[in-house]
Amino acid sequence: MSTSNRSDQKAKVEREFGERETARFEAFSDGVFAIAITLLVLDLAVPSSTTTAPGELGQALLVQWPSYFAFILSFATILITWVAHHAYCRALARVDGLLMFSNGLLLLTVVAFPFATRVLSEYLTTPNGRTAVAAYALLTLINNLSWNLVSFAFKPERRLLRPDAPAATVRTVRRNAALAIPLYLTALGLALINQYVGVAFLTAMWTFWGVMAYRDLNEKVGVR
Amino acid sequence: MSTSNRSDQKAKVEREFGERETARFEAFSDGVFAIAITLLVLDLAVPSSTTTAPGELGQALLVQWPSYFAFILSFATILITWVAHHAYCRALARVDGLLMFSNGLLLLTVVAFPFATRVLSEYLTTPNGRTAVAAYALLTLINNLSWNLVSFAFKPERRLLRPDAPAATVRTVRRNAALAIPLYLTALGLALINQYVGVAFLTAMWTFWGVMAYRDLNEKVGVR
Amino acid sequence: MSTSNRSDQKAKVEREFGERETARFEAFSDGVFAIAITLLVLDLAVPSSTTTAPGELGQALLVQWPSYFAFILSFATILITWVAHHAYCRALARVDGLLMFSNGLLLLTVVAFPFATRVLSEYLTTPNGRTAVAAYALLTLINNLSWNLVSFAFKPERRLLRPDAPAATVRTVRRNAALAIPLYLTALGLALINQYVGVAFLTAMWTFWGVMAYRDLNEKVGVR
Amino acid sequence: MSTSNRSDQKAKVEREFGERETARFEAFSDGVFAIAITLLVLDLAVPSSTTTAPGELGQALLVQWPSYFAFILSFATILITWVAHHAYCRALARVDGLLMFSNGLLLLTVVAFPFATRVLSEYLTTPNGRTAVAAYALLTLINNLSWNLVSFAFKPERRLLRPDAPAATVRTVRRNAALAIPLYLTALGLALINQYVGVAFLTAMWTFWGVMAYRDLNEKVGVR
Numbered sequence: 001m002s003t004s005n006r007s008d009q010k011a012k013v014e015r016e017f018g019e020r021e022t023a024r025f026e027a028f029s030d031g032v033f034a035i036a037i038t039l040l041v042l043d044l045a046v047p048s049s050t051t052t053a054p055g056e057l058g059q060a061l062l063v064q065w066p067s068y069f070a071f072i073l074s075f076a077t078i079l080i081t082w083v084a085h086h087a088y089c090r091a092l093a094r095v096d097g098l099l100m101f102s103n104g105l106l107l108l109t110v111v112a113f114p115f116a117t118r119v120l121s122e123y124l125t126t127p128n129g130r131t132a133v134a135a136y137a138l139l140t141l142i143n144n145l146s147w148n149l150v151s152f153a154f155k156p157e158r159r160l161l162r163p164d165a166p167a168a169t170v171r172t173v174r175r176n177a178a179l180a181i182p183l184y185l186t187a188l189g190l191a192l193i194n195q196y197v198g199v200a201f202l203t204a205m206w207t208f209w210g211v212m213a214y215r216d217l218n219e220k221v222g223v224r
Numbered sequence: 225m226s227t228s229n230r231s232d233q234k235a236k237v238e239r240e241f242g243e244r245e246t247a248r249f250e251a252f253s254d255g256v257f258a259i260a261i262t263l264l265v266l267d268l269a270v271p272s273s274t275t276t277a278p279g280e281l282g283q284a285l286l287v288q289w290p291s292y293f294a295f296i297l298s299f300a301t302i303l304i305t306w307v308a309h310h311a312y313c314r315a316l317a318r319v320d321g322l323l324m325f326s327n328g329l330l331l332l333t334v335v336a337f338p339f340a341t342r343v344l345s346e347y348l349t350t351p352n353g354r355t356a357v358a359a360y361a362l363l364t365l366i367n368n369l370s371w372n373l374v375s376f377a378f379k380p381e382r383r384l385l386r387p388d389a390p391a392a393t394v395r396t397v398r399r400n401a402a403l404a405i406p407l408y409l410t411a412l413g414l415a416l417i418n419q420y421v422g423v424a425f426l427t428a429m430w431t432f433w434g435v436m437a438y439r440d441l442n443e444k445v446g447v448r
Numbered sequence: 449m450s451t452s453n454r455s456d457q458k459a460k461v462e463r464e465f466g467e468r469e470t471a472r473f474e475a476f477s478d479g480v481f482a483i484a485i486t487l488l489v490l491d492l493a494v495p496s497s498t499t500t501a502p503g504e505l506g507q508a509l510l511v512q513w514p515s516y517f518a519f520i521l522s523f524a525t526i527l528i529t530w531v532a533h534h535a536y537c538r539a540l541a542r543v544d545g546l547l548m549f550s551n552g553l554l555l556l557t558v559v560a561f562p563f564a565t566r567v568l569s570e571y572l573t574t575p576n577g578r579t580a581v582a583a584y585a586l587l588t589l590i591n592n593l594s595w596n597l598v599s600f601a602f603k604p605e606r607r608l609l610r611p612d613a614p615a616a617t618v619r620t621v622r623r624n625a626a627l628a629i630p631l632y633l634t635a636l637g638l639a640l641i642n643q644y645v646g647v648a649f650l651t652a653m654w655t656f657w658g659v660m661a662y663r664d665l666n667e668k669v670g671v672r
Numbered sequence: 673m674s675t676s677n678r679s680d681q682k683a684k685v686e687r688e689f690g691e692r693e694t695a696r697f698e699a700f701s702d703g704v705f706a707i708a709i710t711l712l713v714l715d716l717a718v719p720s721s722t723t724t725a726p727g728e729l730g731q732a733l734l735v736q737w738p739s740y741f742a743f744i745l746s747f748a749t750i751l752i753t754w755v756a757h758h759a760y761c762r763a764l765a766r767v768d769g770l771l772m773f774s775n776g777l778l779l780l781t782v783v784a785f786p787f788a789t790r791v792l793s794e795y796l797t798t799p800n801g802r803t804a805v806a807a808y809a810l811l812t813l814i815n816n817l818s819w820n821l822v823s824f825a826f827k828p829e830r831r832l833l834r835p836d837a838p839a840a841t842v843r844t845v846r847r848n849a850a851l852a853i854p855l856y857l858t859a860l861g862l863a864l865i866n867q868y869v870g871v872a873f874l875t876a877m878w879t880f881w882g883v884m885a886y887r888d889l890n891e892k893v894g895v896r
Contacts, residue, residue: 035259038335082252097887278575279576314468489784494787520780661772662770
């Protein structure tokens with residue numbers, strides 16, 4: 001094999017290595033997202049058959065509506081975060097320490113969602129509701145801050161991106177992540193004033209992110 | 225590199241990108257299916273050793289037959305849904321917003337199965353049995369409706385399919401999904417009249433889907 | 449493109465399709481194995497801090513030795529089953545209905561292990577121990593029977609194997625699966641006579657499978 | 673096909689086979705890491721709404737700080753172990769019995785973390801705290817010993833490595849794993865003397881491993 005062939009070979013090996021690294025990084029993240037989203041089901045409690053009178057099960061299930069609501073809200077939150085994560089990681093060519101650990105922090109907040117969801121389910125309609133919603137909003141805030149950190153790690157000058165990564169998109173994601181911080185702080189503040197206003201704000205916010213993600217996905221495949 | 229080479233290159237990059245997207249979409253869905261099916265085991269309660277007299281464990285385990293039945297029914301339901309999902313996704317070349325979110329709704333119902341299964345286990349043989357079976361049938365109905373939405377997203381004119389996707393198969397799946405709606409409504413109605421008739425109908429229905437999936441898989445590899 | 453090129457193309461597409469199918473089948477199975485093996489940790493109960501006197505935690509943890517033993521036994525069982533499954537699936541070129549559903553049955557028994565493990569943990573040292581070990585042995589028996597069914601689906605004349613699959617190995621696995629049935633029945637019988645003899649027999653059996661798997665893996669890479 | 677072509681073909685098949693094996697080995701390990709890290713959330717208990725007075729939820733959540741601390745410590749432990757595992761497996765060309773089973777032992781300790789974490793959460797601030805921290809330190813010690821076994825399986829003379837694997841790196845990992853044993857023993861000893869000193873030592877140790885992993889990842893992509 002000639003020297004030039006060897007050098008080509010080396011570049012190819014390095015590129016493949018980067019791709020394999022990134023694939024495993026994504027696969028691990030995907031795994032954590034998929035597991036956390038599925039563990040949400042454990043937050044749905046079954047009314048005990050020893051305390052539910054005949055004909056009362058329907059009522060006993062309906063009275064748990066905050067559980068179903070919290071389940072759906074957190075499901076949507078994790079799903080939309082996954083869609084965004086997924087779209088973003090596509091631009092990656094390699095992974096460095098900052099990205100690995102800021103992503104680790106992001107995953108930590110994802111993993112904590114089933115806990116915050118149970119707190120929300122249990123307390124939304126009680127006098128402790130404001131604290132419960134504030135705790136939930138706090139987790140979404142930390143989630144957003146770690147997303148900002150991940151975004152920082154994606155800065156083109158840090159050279160983790162593919163050569164063909166759309167610089168404009170990467171910049172937009174970073175800017176949006178920063179612009180969202182005040183929204184999350186607002187949600188936290190509103191929660192401390194009134195639990196229902198706080199939770200309505202969070203729901204509206206995630207609905208908006210969902211619509212944005214929907215349009216984004218359509219644009220990518222040329223549907224409008 | 226010449227202009228024509230660049231354009232070829234771009235088409236190749238786009239195709240590979242679509243494939244990678246679809247692969248990750250499938251992998252995430254597979255992950256959720258695999259986790260939800262495994263979490264069903266948490267619905268099987270172990271009789272407490274402090275209340276089970278010597279020589280009574282066999283009896284205490286057998287008396288839980290509704291748990292085992294519900295476990296097997298839900299396992300089969302999720303497995304068959306996965307087989308169908310898997311067969312269907314093969315036709316995909318890319319993912320848009322509607323598909324992502326209708327699939328998200330489908331996954332939400334899959335994730336909720338361990339909950340409905342626990343309700344069914346706990347209440348099947350009690351006076352609240354009709355409500356329990358109706359709740360389970362309702363979940364399968366929503367599961368089917370989201371499957372109809374996914375099927376709609378697969379419409380060839382929406383251009384998410386591979387060029388070589390078998391149009392007839394895709395059409396058949398869509399038609400079958402629509403035709404099944406009255407069956408799910410019947411299951412729900414029967415459950416409200418008699419829990420055992422309702423659950424027998426659900427079991428028969430999934431057995432039928434299972435046989436269909438079995439034949440389908442055989443046909444694909446040329447076994448008959 | 450010439451006709452002959454098209455036909456080559458079609459054969460290639462079919463082969464790739466079979467490979468993709470098999471890969472997804474394996475990935476789903478792997479997922480279930482990985483989740484079931486990890487859920488075993490939920491069988492390890494933490495002694496309540498309200499009933500554990502100062503200085504008594506060590507004792508309270510040690511007294512739970514049947515939990516640790518059952519945890520390790522089931523971990524080894526699932527790990528070895530995965531190694532065997534994994535080795536076997538390598539020979540696959542495609543998946544038909546029988547394989548999909550016999551594999552589904554196998555996965556159902558894998559998923560049920562955390563339940564049988566909790567029964568074993570809770571009752572091994574109680575007067576109900578024989579029933580507990582017999583229930584565990586029964587699950588391993590059903591696991592083995594579904595493995596026999598999977599092995600049947602692998603018969604070369606059923607044409608699911610790769611052209612280069614080692615026919616002798618596939619035959620050996622099928623024969624061994626059949627030969628093991630009496631061993632599992634023995635374990636079940638012994639459990640009904642004496643719980644400790646039954647569990648010792650199961651442990652010895654899985655140790656033996658482990659040693660066999662160890663040697664097999666070494667042979668494949670030319671270590672002896 | 674000529675004889676030489678056949679032999680080339682065979683070498684290629686063997687290499688691809690080894691790669692596929694290794695990929696599945698890594699994917700299974702990744703799955704277990706991802707699930708264990710996510711199951712940690714189940715260790716976070718929600719204060720019961722029936723015993724929490726109005727306005728007391730914040731306090732009730734804060735009083736659980738040992739849970740959050742243990743959650744974060746174990747999350748970091750599993751994440752860093754995964755990063756190391758991942759970096760190490762990259763050097764692999766094939767898997768033999770020793771590697772499969774020493775890796776199995778490593779995964780067993782990973783799976784056990786949610787249990788040790790619950791023990792730590794429940795007992796850290798109680799008079800039983802020293803035993804709880806010692807139990808946790810013992811698990812990290814066994815984790816390290818199995819890592820030493822995995823490292824031994826990677827010895828170049830055992831011929832599991834890729835031809836292009838960086839021999840120096842592999843040697844460094846093996847040496848570091850051995851050098852860490854006294855550190856883990858120290859943690860165990862300190863825990864038996866004072867629970868807070870023990871846990872502080874463990875935290876410092878993992879922070880150090882984290883910094884090392886961070887620098888390592890940066891070096892690989894040429895960031896310093």
